[in-house]
Amino acid sequence: METIIVKNEPPFLRITLNRPDRLNAINKKMIEEIRTVLEETVKDEKVRVIIFTGNGRAFSAGADISQFKELEGLTAWQFAMKGRELMDYIENYPKPTIAMINGYALGGGLELALACDIRIASDEAQLGLPEITLGIYPGFGGTQRLLKLVGKSRTLEMIMLGERISAKDAERIGLVNRVVPSNDLEKETLNLASKLAERPPLAIQLSKLIVNQGMNSPITVGLNMESLGWGVIFTTKDSKEGVNAFLEKRKPNFKGE
Numbered sequence: 001m002e003t004i005i006v007k008n009e010p011p012f013l014r015i016t017l018n019r020p021d022r023l024n025a026i027n028k029k030m031i032e033e034i035r036t037v038l039e040e041t042v043k044d045e046k047v048r049v050i051i052f053t054g055n056g057r058a059f060s061a062g063a064d065i066s067q068f069k070e071l072e073g074l075t076a077w078q079f080a081m082k083g084r085e086l087m088d089y090i091e092n093y094p095k096p097t098i099a100m101i102n103g104y105a106l107g108g109g110l111e112l113a114l115a116c117d118i119r120i121a122s123d124e125a126q127l128g129l130p131e132i133t134l135g136i137y138p139g140f141g142g143t144q145r146l147l148k149l150v151g152k153s154r155t156l157e158m159i160m161l162g163e164r165i166s167a168k169d170a171e172r173i174g175l176v177n178r179v180v181p182s183n184d185l186e187k188e189t190l191n192l193a194s195k196l197a198e199r200p201p202l203a204i205q206l207s208k209l210i211v212n213q214g215m216n217s218p219i220t221v222g223l224n225m226e227s228l229g230w231g232v233i234f235t236t237k238d239s240k241e242g243v244n245a246f247l248e249k250r251k252p253n254f255k256g257e
């Protein structure tokens with residue numbers, strides 16, 4: 001891989017964006033490489049949690065602006081679709097995803113973090129959607145995912161002003177799940193990931209699917225999916241294991257079956 005470092009350390013797969021001299025700016029190659037790794041890992045049962053982070057002082061400073069010179073109407077649309085398809089793929093990935101935000105998460109970098117299930121940020125991180133300062137606006141799903149996460153007026157403020165906000169402010173408005181001292185970022189992320197890895201993978205997958213569907217549907221659709229999904233989840237061995245373990249006063253051992 002040219003643009004990312006992949007560490008497969010079951011139960012975790014860590015994808016580190018690795019263009020530190022460009023603050024991990026996301027180019028076409030990086031989009032393709034992330035997609036390839038995720039596709040290869042989807043059936044790897046040993047991997048239970050995906051962690052994204054960045055090498056150096058940024059998570060990612062966004063799409064690679066040096067590639068923008070080549071963009072015109074059609075190619076701009078195609079590039080936006082390429083980025084957006086990756087973010088959609090991450091959002092709907094059947095395993096839990098964590099963005100471990102170690103520094104700048106800007107533009108497409110923040111949009112990648114927004115596609116993850118959980119965002120944990122260093123207290124030194126800065127987040128923002130500065131596209132407006134380039135005369136454009138977010139194109140990798142940020143207009144919609146930020147809206148769903150923090151509401152209309154905060155989204156418009158971030159998009160229209162293009163200013164960076166601190167990790168603490170991001171936590172206050174619900175943009176990140178938690179903020180930790182930068183020295184503890186890795187430890188805290190792995191603690192969180194370990195807990196997720198112990199949970200039943202099929203119940204995680206199904207609940208993620210239902211929550212994601214519920215974000216984009218009338219509440220009755222989400223509620224129907226939730227109750228219908230019970231008919232599926234109760235067929236799994238993990239559901240029997242979880243109930244038995246509780247009744248037998250022991251720790252469950254979920255196998256994703």
Ligand SMILES: CC(C)(COP(=O)(O)OP(=O)(O)OC[C@H]1O[C@@H](n2cnc3c(N)ncnc32)[C@H](O)[C@@H]1OP(=O)(O)O)[C@@H](O)C(=O)NCCC(=O)NCCSC(=O)CCO
Nearest residue numbers: 021022023025061062063064065066107108130138139140
């Ligand atoms: C992140 C900033 C504020 C950091 O500033 P600073 O610490 O001063 O570091 P720089 O010298 O600016 O950056 C180091 C090096 O990285 C290059 N770089 C940074 N960001 C990008 C990028 N997005 N694309 C390409 N290259 C980038 C920068 O040019 C430097 O290279 P040198 O060769 O050493 O000069 C600051 O870097 C910044 O504001 N970056 C841009 C943030 C941005 O506008 N992001 C949105 C991009 S559009 C997008 O994401 C569309 C999808 O919705």
